[in-house]
Each structure stands twice: as structure tokens, then as C-alpha cells.
Amino acid sequence: MTVSLAVPDVLVARAQAGDEAALEALFRAFETPVYNLVRRMLRRPEDAEDVLQETFLEVVRNIKQYRGEGHLWGWIRRIASTKALMRIRRDQVRQTESLDEEPGKPGMHIGANLDLERAFERLSETSRAVVWLHDVEGYTHEEIAEQMGKSVSFSKSQLARAHARLRRMLDEGAHA
Amino acid sequence: MMHCTMEDLGALQAGEASVWARRHITTCAACQAELEGLYQRIAQLKALPALRPPRDRWPAVKSALRAQRSRRRRTWGAWTGSLALAATIAAVLLMQPGTQSTAHAELTHVKQQSATLEDSLQRYDTDGRVLSGHAAAVVAPSCSANRAPRTPNFCNCGRSALA
Numbered sequence: 630m631t632v633s634l635a636v637p638d639v640l641v642a643r644a645q646a647g648d649e650a651a652l653e654a655l656f657r658a659f660e661t662p663v664y665n666l667v668r669r670m671l672r673r674p675e676d677a678e679d680v681l682q683e684t685f686l687e688v689v690r691n692i693k694q695y696r697g698e699g700h701l702w703g704w705i706r707r708i709a710s711t712k713a714l715m716r717i718r719r720d721q722v723r724q725t726e727s728l729d730e731e732p733g734k735p736g737m738h739i740g741a742n743l744d745l746e747r748a749f750e751r752l753s754e755t756s757r758a759v760v761w762l763h764d765v766e767g768y769t770h771e772e773i774a775e776q777m778g779k780s781v782s783f784s785k786s787q788l789a790r791a792h793a794r795l796r797r798m799l800d801e802g803a804h805a
Numbered sequence: 806m807m808h809c810t811m812e813d814l815g816a817l818q819a820g821e822a823s824v825w826a827r828r829h830i831t832t833c834a835a836c837q838a839e840l841e842g843l844y845q846r847i848a849q850l851k852a853l854p855a856l857r858p859p860r861d862r863w864p865a866v867k868s869a870l871r872a873q874r875s876r877r878r879r880t881w882g883a884w885t886g887s888l889a890l891a892a893t894i895a896a897v898l899l900m901q902p903g904t905q906s907t908a909h910a911e912l913t914h915v916k917q918q919s920a921t922l923e924d925s926l927q928r929y930d931t932d933g934r935v936l937s938g939h940a941a942a943v944v945a946p947s948c949s950a951n952r953a954p955r956t957p958n959f960c961n962c963g964r965s966a967l968a
Contacts, residue, residue, distance in 0.1 A: 649867065656863050664858040674859065678938030681858055685866045690873070745849045764847045789811040795846060796811075796839075 634658055636701050645693050652692070656685055659705050666706060666766065667713040670758040672750070676716055684709040710762060714776055717754045748798040756791035763788055809836040814843050879926050887919045 636658060643651035663684055668677035687708050695704050749757065758777075762768040763784070768776075770784040777784070809817070809826055816822040817830060817840055830836050894912050 649870070652870070653863055653867070656866060660862070661855050661857050665855045668856045669853075675938035675942045678858060678860065678862060678942075682862045682865055682938070685862070686869055689866065689870050745846060746853055749850065760850070765851050785812060785815065789815050792815065792843060792846065793811045796842065799846075 634662065634700075634702050638697070641692070641695065641697070641701060645695070652689055655688070655692075655701075659702065660685075662702065663705060663709045666761070667709055669749075669761045669765070670710070670713045670754065671716065672754055672757070676720075677713075680709065680712045680716060683712050687712070706766065710758075710766070710768075711776055714758060717758060718778075720754075744802075745795070745799065748795050748802070751798065752791050752794060756787055756794070759784055759787040760791045760795075806833075808833065809839065811843075814840050818843060818847075876926075880923070883919075883923045883926055887916075887923070890915060890919065 636655065640651050640654055644655050660681065664677055664681045667680040667684075668674060671677050671680065684705065688705055695701065749760070752760065755777075759773055762773050762776075763770065770781045770788075773784040774781045807829075809829060813822060813826040814836070817826055822830075830840060891912075894908065894915065897908060
């Protein structure tokens with residue numbers, strides 16, 4: 630999803646002064662892009678909702694630190710993606726590898742109608758995060774590696790593995 | 806014949822491919838098709854519709870914001886109150902040097918009370934009222950189950966739980 634949200638400077642200034650109506654206006658402007666970003670990265674909708682809330686709590690607390698350098702969405706997006714990645718790291722124990730490698734699990738049958746969105750949802754959270762941040766949000770491997778606390782080659786190999794899986798799942802779906 | 810790996814294709818897409826991969830892609834139809842498939846997948850991902858949050862989270866954010874502000878005000882009030890009290894006691898001590906030991910004991914006692922009060926205020930966590938996504942997810946279905954059939958778009962208990 631491409632986001633080109635323009636927020637008036639006066640609204641940001643009012644939010645920085647603590648105006649609650651302005652803060653709500655910022656929330657309304659960015660709640661969907663933030664939720665979409667973190668929902669694509671995280672498997673569970675409840676986790677995405679929590680990250681949405683945590684993101685805006687941080688935005689509200691630190692809005693005075695936003696100096697107007699770069700788009701506000703870039704600043705908010707960075708907070709949101711960092712929080713989503715922190716949650717992925719925290720929940721790494723429960724994270725499984727690609728669900729398509731778990732035969733017999735209910736609802737995991739790869740049918741003929743498997744589309745890209747459903748195939749994407751079957752990737753591990755780490756893979757989803759790397760694919761979304763790189764391919765859709767336009768982050769570089771260096772930026773992803775920094776945010777994840779991993780190496781650049783980790784980010785590159787995760788992306789390549791994820792695309793190989795997507796390709797395989799879509800292929801199998803088409804031939805099922 | 807050796808073909809491009811997915812990493813090679815990614816590097817080609819990013820314009821960072823090796824000399825070999827750049828040469829190979831010009832002559833290999835299979836790898837050209839793979840690269841085209843990669844471009845298409847990325848374009849399709851970018852075109853996916855935006856997912857919208859299922860519940861309004863602003864009431865929870867607002868509630869946390871207000872709690873934070875009131876906590877800050879209370880902490881500031883407690884500090885200024887303690888300082889005023891200490892200043893008053895110090896003034897009394899200076900004016901009555903004969904009763905210094907009694908006043909010192911009282912001062913220590915008052916300081917302890919003030920510290921206990923501040924500690925209690927800081928530990929009071931009004932953020933606890935804010936629902937997590939998991940809790941909200943549990944509340945919402947139970948509310949919809951209790952919902953009257955003629956009011957399908959209104960769930961009062963969900964709203965009040967979030968507020």
C-alpha cells in the first residue's frame with residue numbers, strides 16, 4: 630500500500646502543544662496505515678491492535694521530538710515497525726517456520742485458489758516483516774537489519790527465502 | 806546450465822547483481838521469466854488493499870494519555886507540597902532553637918509520611934484500565950452475542966469497556 634498522507638503543519642504544531650483534538654486528528658489520519666503495516670508484519674490481529682495502540686501512545690508522548698525533518702508518516706512508520714519487530718523478537722519462541730511446512734494442520738491445505746495474500750500470510754512473521762518492509766515500504770536491507778538487530782545478509786537471505794516460498798506456494802496452488 | 810538463485814534475482818531487482826547474473830539474465834529465458842514473476846509478486850503485494858483496525862483504539866490511547874497527564878500533575882503537586890512543608894518546618898526550627906530535638910524527630914516523621922505518599926501515588930497505575938488487543942478481542946464477540954437483534958451496529962458494552 631502506497632501512503633501519501635499530507636498533514637498540515639498547523640495540526641502537528643497543535644498536537645505538539647498537547648491539543649487533544651489535534652492528537653485525535655493525527656490518530657485518525659494514520660490509524661489505518663499503521664494498522665495495515667503492523668498487521669501485514671504480524672500474524673495475529675490482536676497483536677496488530679496492541680502495536681497500533683502502543684505506537685500512538687509513543688507518538689503522543691514524543692510528538693514534541695518530531696522536528697519536521699521528513700514526512701510525519703516516515704517518523705510514525707519507524708515507531709510502528711520497530712514496535713512490531715520488538716513483538717516478533719519477544720514472541721520468537723511461539724513463532725513457527727512457514728506454516729506450509731506443517732502438513733496436516735487444519736486449514737493449511739494449499740488449494741487451487743491460493744492467492745498471493747493468503748500465501749503471504751503463511752510465511753513466518755520474520756519473513757513477512759522483511760518482505761513487507763523491503764518490497765512494499767521501500768526500506769533498504771541496511772535499515773531492516775538495523776531495526777531487527779541482525780546483519781544485512783540475514784535480511785537479504787530472509788527476503789530471498791520468503792520469495793522462494795511464495796513462488797512455490799503459488800505454483801503448487803496453481804497446479805493443485 | 807546454472808540459473809539465477811532467488812538472491813540473484815533480488816539483487817538484479819535492486820540493481821546490485823553480480824556481473825555473471827547480469828550477463829546470464831540477458832540470455833536465459835527461464836531466469837527472465839523468474840525475474841518477471843518476482844516483479845509481479847512485488848507489484849501485487851503493493852496493490853493489496855489496506856487492512857483496517859477492527860475496533861476504535863483512540864479511546865484507549867486517550868485514556869492512557871489523560872492518566873499520564875494527571876499522574877504528572879499529581880507528582881508535581883506532591884513535590885511542591887513536600888517542599889513547602891519542609892520549608893515551614895525549617896523556619897519553625899530556626900525560630901525556636903530550644904526545641905530542636907523534638908522538631909527534628911517531627912521533621913523526620915513528616916518526611917517519611919511524605920515519601921510514603923509519593924511512593925503510593927507513583928505506584929498507582931491508571932493505565933491498567935486500558936484494554937489490550939487480546940482482551941478487546943475477547944470482549945467484542947461476547948458483546949455481539951448479547952447484542953439485541955434490532956441494534957446490529959451498536960455495542961454499548963464494548964464502547965464502555967474501551968472508554
